[in-house]
Amino acid sequence: MSTTTASPFKKQASNSEGGNYEMAPAGTHPAVLVGLIDLGTHTETFQGQAPKDAQKLYLIWELTSEHDSQGRPFLVGQEYTYSLGKKAKLRSIVEGFLGRSLADGEEYDIAEMIGKPCVATVKEGVTGAGKKYASLAGIGKPMKGLTVPQPLTEPFTFALALCSAQADIPDFPEWIPFSYGRKVGDIVKDSKEYADLSPF
Numbered sequence: 001m002s003t004t005t006a007s008p009f010k011k012q013a014s015n016s017e018g019g020n021y022e023m024a025p026a027g028t029h030p031a032v033l034v035g036l037i038d039l040g041t042h043t044e045t046f047q048g049q050a051p052k053d054a055q056k057l058y059l060i061w062e063l064t065s066e067h068d069s070q071g072r073p074f075l076v077g078q079e080y081t082y083s084l085g086k087k088a089k090l091r092s093i094v095e096g097f098l099g100r101s102l103a104d105g106e107e108y109d110i111a112e113m114i115g116k117p118c119v120a121t122v123k124e125g126v127t128g129a130g131k132k133y134a135s136l137a138g139i140g141k142p143m144k145g146l147t148v149p150q151p152l153t154e155p156f157t158f159a160l161a162l163c164s165a166q167a168d169i170p171d172f173p174e175w176i177p178f179s180y181g182r183k184v185g186d187i188v189k190d191s192k193e194y195a196d197l198s199p200f
Contacts, residue, residue, distance in 0.1 A: 033116065036058075037057065059077065062075055073153065096140045115151070122137065158170065
């Protein structure tokens with residue numbers, strides 16, 4: 001009597017994009033900033049311009065009233081140049097959170113936003129390959145009478161300035177969304193600050 005052994009290389013085809021990834025819904029939602037990650041300094045090249053270095057931050061919001069089919073809260077991450085200059089996108093996020101404009105010369109600690117209630121406006125975009133994605137369009141103060149639920153995600157912060165060696169880089173939580181298709185840990189390890197750290 002012969003038996004048939006299943007091949008370990010058999011795989012089912014799927015026409016879906018992104019596996020089990022569920023996209024956060026577009027619209028304005030109660031939210032809390034749960035992630036603040038220093039990605040370090042990277043060289044950027046824009047068409048028609050000379051390459052320049054820019055320090056990057058990665059901010060992650062939990063949409064506290066929106067959950068996926070598994071009951072997990074949606075998370076939306078966005079990368080920003082670490083600048084509060086007049087035209088900086090990060091400045092518009094901070095001012096939206098505060099509900100006021102920053103004064104010229106005013107200092108603000110971005111970490112003050114961690115764990116605080118706000119509303120996040122999420123928009124839908126489409127990549128050049130035709131794949132849909134969700135991105136953060138803006139942050140604002142909660143409307144009067146709106147209760148923002150407490151986040152289920154444990155807040156996480158990371159700053160390269162607090163590391164004295166490459167070994168100090170932590171294992172980043174699995175819940176952190178990818179940034180432009182890459183793990184944040186890999187982006188940190190590509191930074192100029194990481195390269196300057198002692199290996200041990």
